[in-house]
Amino acid sequence: MESYRYLLDLALILLFTKGLGLLTRRVQMPQVVGALLAGLILGPAMLGFMKETAFISEVAELGVIVLMFCAGMETDIQELKASGKASFVIALIGVLVPLAGGFGVAYIFNRPDMIASEANASAFLQNIFIGVILTATSVSITVETLKEMGKLKTRSGNAILGAAIIDDVLGIVALTIVMSMADSSVSIGVVLLKIVLFFVFAGVAGFAFYKLYTWWIAKSTKALHRHAIVAFVFCLLMSYIAEVVFGVADITGAFIAGLIVSNVARSEWLQSKFDTISYMVLSPVFFASIGLKVVLPEMSGIIIAFSVAITVVAILTKIIGCGLGAKVCGYKNYQCVRIGVGMISRGEVALIVASKGASAGLMGSDFLGPIIIMVVVTTIVTPILLKLVFKKNEDTPVEAGKQVTSYYENADQYRGETRQKK
Secondary structure (H helix, E strand, O other), rough: OOOHHHHHHHHHHHHHHHHHHHHHHHHHOOOHHHHHHHHHHHOOOOOOOOOOOHHHHHHHHHHHHHHHHHHHHHOOOOHHEEEEEHHHHHHHHHHHHHHHHHHHHHHHOOOOOOOOOOOOOOHHHHHHHHHHHHHOOOHHHHHHHHHHOOOOOHHHHHHHHHHHHHHHOOOOOHHHHHHHHHHOOOHHHHHHHHHHHHHHHHHHHHHHHHHHHHHHHHHOOOOOOOHHHHHHHHHHHHHHHHHHHHOOOHHHHHHHHHHHHHOOOOHHHHHHHHHHHHHHHHHHHHHHHHOOOOOOOOOOOOHHHHHHHHHHHHHHHHHHHHHHHHHHHOHHHHHHHHHHHHHOOOOOHHHHHHHHHHHOOOOHHHHHHHHHHHHHHHHHHHHHHHHHHOOOOOOOOOOOOOOOOOOHHHHHHHHHHHHHHO
């Protein structure tokens, strides 16, 4: 009967994410905070009622892919183009400042009389690697929070999305450089070439898909569900090719696929279909899975001090780095704060980077616990801080009057509209 345990796990995740989401909504907090807490409560960190399984992990990965695909479909491409140069500057400074901050904290604590590390790499490389972990950004939490507040299509929202995509590329480059210093078989040149080739491929594939889809939609006026299937297939293929062939994150491929689909006819209808499937299963599992990953180790006084230091530095360096980049590019002060806060969350991205470094001998096991704590705290505080910094309506949506609902609200809204029609 253990083989059917995934059904119970799925039921509990959906129940707890929705219930805690409504609870956090009552206290004027984004519902995504409740979904994150659901994973922590159910997982090893608290009740220990369930743990992350291969099924949950794969469904969660599909959930973040669909979430970023929807974000791409909802993004204003013209505004994204306009903020392209600014996004690069924001991402660049938003990588350099956390890198320096993480290195500084690690330099203080990574020594025999503080936290003894059994990693094979030199102390310098270990400290650099901890800085690389802090450069990571998990934009999925920010995307869902901004959707829930109807602020995704704002100047700040578009800058965050653009900077997060570039941040992903810069993070890959930084990780590759450190890995190549520890392992001579890793080639920086090959990685950079693959990244360039991916964006060339994305441009060609996007143009071909748009032309073929436009031709096909002119021939097919019925059976609209086929259009949703074709769009989903394109999303999955772009995600797979980005990750496996070019070594770029799958969510980057999904986001670009969403941007391409946003230009085709019936894109809003397609978006509504994916919002439904995201609301029903995929997104709740993804957000809960972050909490299920958390296994807290035994904590000494030094480990606790390092955990606090690395968490504070992780939050401040993203706000300062990305905010400074936004200020250089002419954004207003309140927009700089919003952009900086939107880039705080490290989420699953930092956990993946940390696990890669640990397996490569770039980080000792004693550092993994504080990194997990940093990931949990930054993931939970990001939607809370976003709610606070977006309280004022100075940054209005790019498309006036068009509010984007989150996956938590779409189903309830649809049922309400159906009752009115009846």
